Each structure stands twice: as C-alpha cells, then as structure tokens.
Amino acid sequence: MQPNVTIGVAGHIDHGKTALTKALTNIETDRLVEEKRRKISIENGYAFLDLAEDWRAAVIDVPGHERFIRQMIAGVAGIDLVLLVIAADEGVMPQTREHLDILRILGIPKAMIVITKIGLVDRSFLALVEEDVRQLLKGTEYEKAPFYKVDSLTGQGIEELKKAIIDFAKTIKGRSYHDPLRLPIDDVFTIHGHGTVVRGTVFNGQLSLSTTVKLLPQNQPVRIKQIQVHHEQVDHAVAGQRAAVNIGGIDLNDVKRGNVLVSTDVYQPTKRIDVSLRALESMEKPLKQRGPITLHIGTATVRGKLIMYDRNRWEKGEAMYAQLELEEAVVAAKGDRFVIRRPTPAETLGGGIILNPLAEKHRFGLKTVNEIEALAKGTPADWIETALSQTPLMTMSELERLTNLQPSELESVCNKLIDDGKVVMMKARHFALTSVFDSLIQSMLEELGHFHREYPLRSGMNRAEWLRENDGHPRLLKEAASDFLIEAGKLIADRHIVRLADFKPHFPPQWEKRLRSVAKQIHAQGLQPESWRAMIADAQIPETLANDFRRYLIDQGLAFSLDDDRLIDGDLLMRAIKQLKRNTGEAFTVQEAKDILSLTRKNLIPLLELLDRQQITKREDNLRRWQDK
Secondary structure (H helix, E strand, O other): OOOOEEEEEOOOOOOOOOHHHHHOOOOOOOOHHHHHHHHHOOOOEEEEEEEEOOOOEEEOOOOOHHHHHHHHHHHHHOOOOEEEEEEEOOOOHHHHHHHHHHHHHOOOOOOEEEEOOHHOHOOOOOHHHHHHHHHHHOOOOOOOOOOOEOOOOEEEEEEHHHHHHHOOOOOOOOOOOOOOOOEEEOOEEEEOOOOOEEEOOOOOOEEEEEOEEEEEEEOOEEEEEEEEEOEEEEEEOOOOOOOEEEEEEOHHHHOOOOOOOEOOOOOOOEEEEEEEEEEEEOOOOOEEEEEEEEEEOEEEEEEEEEEEEEOOEOOOOEEEEEEEEEEEEEEEOOEEEEEEEEEEOEEEEEEEEEEEOOOOOOOOHHHHHHHHHHHHHOHHHHHHHHHHHHHHHHOOHHHHHHHOOOOHHHHHHHHHHHHHEEEEHHHEEEEEEOOOOHHHHHHHHHHHHHHHHOOOOOOOOOOOOOOOOOOOOOOOHHHHHHHHHOOOOOEEEEOOEEEEOOOOOOHHHHHHHHHHHHHHHHHHHOOOOOOHHHHHHHHHHOOHHHHHHHHHHHOOOOOEEEOOOEEHHHHHHHHHHHHHHOOOOOOEEEEHHHHOOOOOOHHHHHHHHHHHHHHEEEEEOOOOEEEOO
C-alpha cells in the first residue's frame, strides 16, 4: 500500500503559494469571496496532487499574512513535507522567517525550498535571493534542503518540482493505522441536506462508517454518516489522509476548529500540560512567571499561562521544563509538538514537546523539574513509573497516552515492571506503583487499628467509610488494597463491616466494671426487663459509649431488642423459646404463651413480636406458627 502524504505550502504573503498550488494540482484553493476580492489567502486552502494511479497527496495552502498565523499553524500540523515559498522579486520577508521558525518548532521532517516568480528577475538577482535564503537556513534542520526555481504562470520548473515530490513520497514510511483514532478538525461547514461536515488530517489510526467516535473536548458522541478523501466518497480513512467527515448527532454551532474526533478513551481533554520548551533567539522580550501565552497545538488555539519551576523569567534562546495552564481544554498526547505565541503584541515565542498531557499542579523547585525531565529523557519504564508517581492509579489507555508507547510495547514494559515487583496490576487493568500500594496498605491497616482502639465495642469499621477518598488515593486503589488484605488473611469483611483478623470486640478497660454491671442487671431482670436508658443513666455511661454497648450486646447475641428502650437477655430468651416449644404444637395462641411463660401482656406482646422479627414464629390472625417445627 502506498503511504499517505500531506504537503504544506508556506511562506510570506503574496509570494505565490496559491498560484504554485494551482500549477501543481490544477485546483484553485482560494474559495472565499473575500479571498478572491483581496487576492490573499485568509483560510487554509485544500487540494490534492496525483502522484501515480490511485495515489494522491493532500496539499494544504496556508495563509501568508501575519494576521492569519493561527490558520497557518493549524494547516501545517501533521504534514510530511513543506514547500517553503520565497518570491524571487522580494526574497526573504518577515513571514518567511516566522513560518520557518514555526516549521522547525513543529518538527516538520522535510522541506523543499521553492523560489517562485523567477520570470520577474534576472539571473544575478535570482542568485542573490538564493544566497540570502541559504543564509537563512544555515544551522537549521533545512540547511541542506533542495532548491527549486519555478514560474507558476508559465509552468517553468513545475514538472521538475512535481517529480521531486513524487520521489520524496516514495521514501515515506507511512503511519500506523492500528493506533486509536485521532482526527484534529481544521475546518467546519455545512452542506444542504447533509448537515455538519468536519475536515482534517487523520493524525492516528483510522476512521470508518462503523467507528464509534466522540468529539472532544465536548465528550459528545457523534455518528459517522459519510467520509470523503480527495472529494471521493469512501468507506474509511487512515492515518496520513485528509478526510471530510459528515457527522450526525451534533449541531454545526457546537463544533469548531481545534476539536478532535477520537475513538477511545486514550485521549482525554486537559487544561494542564507538562512540557519541554525552547524560546526562539528572536524573542523580543522575556516572558514573566505566569505570563499570558497562546498555545497552538494540532489545530487548536487556546489562551493560558506559562508556569516555570526553576526561574521566574523565560529569556530568548532558553530551554526549560515547565507547565502550561490553559483556559480551555485541549486534546494532546506525549510527544506532540506545539507553538507558543505572545497574545499581545502578537509574537511567536517558541515551542516544544508535550511530556505529560495529564499533569497535576506542582510545587516550585528543582524536584519538580527533575520529575518532568524524567518524562523527557528516561526509558519507557521510567516514563511509566514517573506517570504513576504523579497519578496513583492509571489505566492502560491513560498510560498509553502519557507515554506515547505503542500498545504492544507498553504491555511488554508493564509486564516487566510487574515481574520486577515495581508495579502492581489490579482489576479492570489498573496499575499502581508497588511502593504506593504497599504504603497505602500500611496506612489502611493503621487506620483500622486506630478505629478498633477508639471503638473497641464495635464489630468493625464501615467499609464505605474506610474506603472513602479522603487522602488522595482513588477508591479503586483502596478497594484493591482491601481485596489483597482479605486474601492475605489480614482482614475480615462481613457485609458492610471490616475488621482486622486478630481483633475481637471487647469492653474498654476503663469502663469494663460498669458495663459488666449493666449486663448482669439485664440478665437479672429476666423476661421482664426495665428501661435501658434508666440503667445507663444510673451507671453514668456516656451516650456514645452506651450506643456502642447496646450494639455490642445485640451483635454478640448477648441481648435482643425487645422495643426501643428495653433489652432482653439472650440466654433467657433462648430458654423461653425452648419452654414454649415444649408446651405447644405447631402453633399457639397469645393466651397459651401467657400461661406457659407467666408474663403480663405488657411484656408478652413485645416478646412475641420479637420472635416474629427473628422469623422464629409467624403471626397468622390470633395464632403464632413455629417456622422451624
């Protein structure tokens, strides 16, 4: 299969980019009325170049005016080759330099230098322009880029350039189609009778009519109705292709440039990103701590602040690790490149690479810088460990996005870390550092031990309360720790209550004498108990302790609740039940029970209702029928 190729055409305004695009593709990319009237490109123009039979390259003609630099950056995001256009009659101009800076920041891998309008100058002037351009490129990644001299109106040099593009296209390795889908949107419009259409270059994966997709950062599910590649309707589009996608389930006004179509939860919106950053040498003045910036990433443009951790000013030419705090969410992955501009006065300041797209707030200092640096310079294992040190529990999808590792490599590295005892995996394929997991287990055991010491009468701690997210650890991680402790025999769970395996409820030593005295009173009262509240008051037992004591007696089977204010001794109740069973048949009346137990109705009726609640008997009109006789 031929690789998919996307070509960008960049350069200063009025240097002939649109004319060059038309000469190469025979497609007019200035489609807006305003563009035709003013004879300048305002929006990105799109065309395609036939490389061979059934093989087309996408061509993006980006605006050259400084006011449309946002569109230019969105247009060159994801391209494989840039044609840097310089007009022979003007030479290097301001936007030539800025476009070159942006191309370098974004890491565009290959450039061809195209000098246009050669029919307007003589050979000596053309040689001066070429030398000027070579000086501009000196020391850059494009220093050895090939030069092509063309006249788009007469066609001079066009075929040679086209052949060079075709030869280059044959060398492209192509992108993997097996990654999760990511399609940043650079154009949104509507077609009568069809609804909303979005357009963009497929950065990762592939898109088909059956693909389940979401629009981010809105997190809005959408339906794929139609797909076009190079104006032809297709069943699917793959990484490296430009695609127009007719989507349903969302209104035109709810979609904008910078939004992203995705197929899985690997990609999540974020407002905080850790980055590796370098300033241009041309930066006019430093940017201060938390200074305002405009971030250009993919096709998105958002405002934000630059947060530095080892300095308070960002000077020209400086490289550093920092964080971007954004006003709106964007979609990014580790390894993505971006451009930073000053909002006012407008100026390209520099750019860099995303290291952690799911960053948290950090403290100022060298420790934070070292942590961020580990994401830039470490091994895949280091990246995983660093990510888990910042976020205690992560899914495979989240790790994939943070590390930018292919699924197979990520799986392999995670398995090695598990084998080495550095990482643990829990249910639903969530991962945590073993050190974090062990520390959490210890703190959870200590919390339970503290609870037992403070409330020794209670059977244990409420599990939901024990697992609450009050210490920065996700509930799922705590649940995994709980399961581990149960399997290890260190913890016993009984419905919603948990306790240490070696713990048994007991009287607190300082109150033991009084509590035993009350328990003896309950026994002594037999089947005609007195007020619980009165006994507690006489014994001067605090209310909280009294409530725990009552629950203890009931949980241990030492007593049963006769009504709201009376307890009956457990042993005596069992004797009464045996006495009733010996002297009755399968059922009995209230009068029979009264005669057998010699109780008044005041005490007998609550006792019989207790037997009903315990499902020892079942009331049927005036009878009580034994449930197990």
